[in-house]
Amino acid sequence: MRGTPGYIAPEIFSRNFGGVSHKSDVYSYGMMILEMIGAKNNINEEVDNCSSKYFPDWIYDRLELNADQIELADISDEVEEESRRKMLIVGLWCIQTHPSDRPSIKRVLEMLEGNVKSLRIPTRPLLKSIEEPLKTFSTT
Secondary structure, three states, X not given: OOOOOOOOOXXXXXXXXXXXXXXXXXXXXXHHHHHHOOOHHHOOHHHHOHHHOOHHHHHHHHHHHXXXXXXXXXXXXXXXXXXXXXXXXXXXXXXXXXXXXXXXXXXXXXXXXXXXXXXXXXXXXXXXXXXXXXXXXOOO
C-alpha cells in the first residue's frame, strides 16, 4: 500500500468497503479537489479542534451549520464562487466511503463542466462501516 495519508481510499485499508479499482483514484482526486479550493486552509484549529478531526467531516459540519454554504477564502466574484462551490460538491461525491457511491471519472468531468445548480450535496460518508463487518465475523 502506498499513497499520501488522507488521500488513500478506504478500500485500500479494508476490503469491507469493496475492491481496489479505478474508483480508488476518484477518491484521491476528490481529496485533491477539496485541497485545491482552499477549504482545508480555512480550518480554525483552536475553534474546530481539527487535529483530531477528519477533514471531510469538518466540511460537512460547516455545510450543516450554514445551510449548504461554506465560506471559502479569497473569493473575488460570483463566477469564482460558483466554480468553487461546484468543486466542493464534486469533491464530496468523489470521497464517498464505498466505491459504488463514487462517480466515474467521466461523470466527475461532466459534473465539473455542468451547471452547479444541477448538483446536490451527497450524504455524509460513514466510516463506521469498517467496524460492523468485523463484529459479524467475530469468533466469540
